[in-house]
Amino acid sequence: MLIKQGINSGFGAIYMLASSPVLRRQQFLIRSLGDYSDQNTNTHQKRMQGIKFTSGASLEADAENVLRAITPTLDPNRHKGQAGKIAVIGGCREYTGAPYFAAISALKIGADLSHVFCTKDAASVIKSYSPELIVHPVLEESYGVRDDEKRVISGKILAEVAKWMERFDCLVIGPGLGRDPFLLDCVSKIIKLARQSNVPIVIDGDGLFLVTNSLDLVSGYPLAVLTPNVNEYKRLVQKVLSCEVNDEEAHEQLLSLAKRIGGVTILRKGKSDFISDGETVKSVSIYGSPRRCGGQGDILSGSVAVFLSWARHAIRDGDSSISSKNPATLGCIAGSALMRKAASLAFENKKRSTLTTDIIEYLGRSLEDICPVC
Ligand SMILES: NC(=O)C1=CN([C@@H]2O[C@H](COP(=O)(O)OP(=O)(O)OC[C@H]3O[C@@H](n4cnc5c(N)ncnc54)[C@H](OP(=O)(O)O)[C@@H]3O)[C@@H](O)[C@H]2O)[C@@H](O)CC1
Numbered sequence: 001m002l003i004k005q006g007i008n009s010g011f012g013a014i015y016m017l018a019s020s021p022v023l024r025r026q027q028f029l030i031r032s033l034g035d036y037s038d039q040n041t042n043t044h045q046k047r048m049q050g051i052k053f054t055s056g057a058s059l060e061a062d063a064e065n066v067l068r069a070i071t072p073t074l075d076p077n078r079h080k081g082q083a084g085k086i087a088v089i090g091g092c093r094e095y096t097g098a099p100y101f102a103a104i105s106a107l108k109i110g111a112d113l114s115h116v117f118c119t120k121d122a123a124s125v126i127k128s129y130s131p132e133l134i135v136h137p138v139l140e141e142s143y144g145v146r147d148d149e150k151r152v153i154s155g156k157i158l159a160e161v162a163k164w165m166e167r168f169d170c171l172v173i174g175p176g177l178g179r180d181p182f183l184l185d186c187v188s189k190i191i192k193l194a195r196q197s198n199v200p201i202v203i204d205g206d207g208l209f210l211v212t213n214s215l216d217l218v219s220g221y222p223l224a225v226l227t228p229n230v231n232e233y234k235r236l237v238q239k240v241l242s243c244e245v246n247d248e249e250a251h252e253q254l255l256s257l258a259k260r261i262g263g264v265t266i267l268r269k270g271k272s273d274f275i276s277d278g279e280t281v282k283s284v285s286i287y288g289s290p291r292r293c294g295g296q297g298d299i300l301s302g303s304v305a306v307f308l309s310w311a312r313h314a315i316r317d318g319d320s321s322i323s324s325k326n327p328a329t330l331g332c333i334a335g336s337a338l339m340r341k342a343a344s345l346a347f348e349n350k351k352r353s354t355l356t357t358d359i360i361e362y363l364g365r366s367l368e369d370i371c372p373v374c
């Protein structure tokens, strides 16, 4: 009936209906019916389906519909913060770009507030990139801390992050974090705190170095997403499955990896992105860009954080089709699709000189093309 009214009242109404959140959700529901029926099959069948999927075209996620289904409307009744509060834990002496890229991408997609918790050295640099970010110069590296001070300083750092923890919808842990042992020890405690508070975490970059060596930090936490690049994936496979990456059986291997880490969601980045939570494997192969400049993974981690938060809200809003989905998987599909679309638009314009900052400028337009503001 809604559709009929739309047709009778002309193009403007059809357009409004097409972009209405109700219709977008309905379209998503219809397209998702295949997946929904999967929920009723037993675990063994599901595992078999996951394996069967691996060579078929059905592996490709319906990413644009996922984006439409989870992106919230811009409602004047909403207050600041409701569209997402993200925190990036990263940024040290060497790397200030990576946490900036992740945090600013979250804002450009539509989050309301984006924080960065970094070392003191990195803080003023990151602040100088953008006044939009809220930067906390709280982390410390070993060189600035005497052995006898470590316990006290670690406690202070944790208390500083704990003050904010409950307010965050998602943490991104690792872009530009570095590998200093004292700093990583503090970050382990931050991860434990996030888990206790049921705050989702996206682990990237040096965060993956940390959790690959301490798998218990994320094992069995369904709100954890790991976003490994080629090197990071290789290290994870070696550590968890005690073998080498096998591209002949790539999807089965990804499935087992996610299952072995207790149902965390893994987004394996590459020519196509592959996503698994240990139950299913999905791919996102939207054409991206042939430029491989550093920082694109950081955009992705910030994007996944926002979409994961939005997916959780959409699920809580009670749409029965969405409630049967994993918000972490939905967040990965949406983040990957948007990053690749923005990279493709930036490359069209800038060709060989395309940089990460150019891609960030296209995040908004890419989302608007798929999911227009009413
Ligand atoms: N503009 C910026 O600020 C950007 C900053 N970025 C940030 O860079 C960080 C590393 O990420 P990446 O992607 O370079 O890691 P990856 O491909 O595994 O390593 C490549 C090779 O380097 C080595 N290696 C790396 N780090 C090391 C360390 N701390 N200490 C010692 N060795 C280290 C590594 O050696 P391996 O461990 O494999 O033996 C491998 O051979 C991460 O924080 C990321 O967010 C990026 O996001 C890009 C934009």
Ligand SMILES: Nc1ncnc2c1ncn2[C@@H]1O[C@H](COP(=O)(O)OP(=O)(O)OP(=O)(O)O)[C@@H](O)[C@H]1O
Residues within 6 Å of the ligand: 205, 228, 229, 230, 269, 270, 271, 272, 273, 288, 289, 290, 292, 293, 294, 295, 296, 297, 298, 299, 300, 336, 339, 340
């Ligand atoms: N060969 C490729 N073709 C197209 N897109 C790719 C390719 N490799 C990676 N990507 C895309 O680029 C994004 C970043 O992946 P990449 O493997 O470069 O991450 P990374 O190494 O962690 O990046 P960073 O430099 O930020 O650390 C992902 O969204 C992925 O989809």
Ligand SMILES: [Mg+2]
Residues within 6 Å of the ligand: 204, 205, 229, 297, 298
């Ligand atoms: Mg990276």
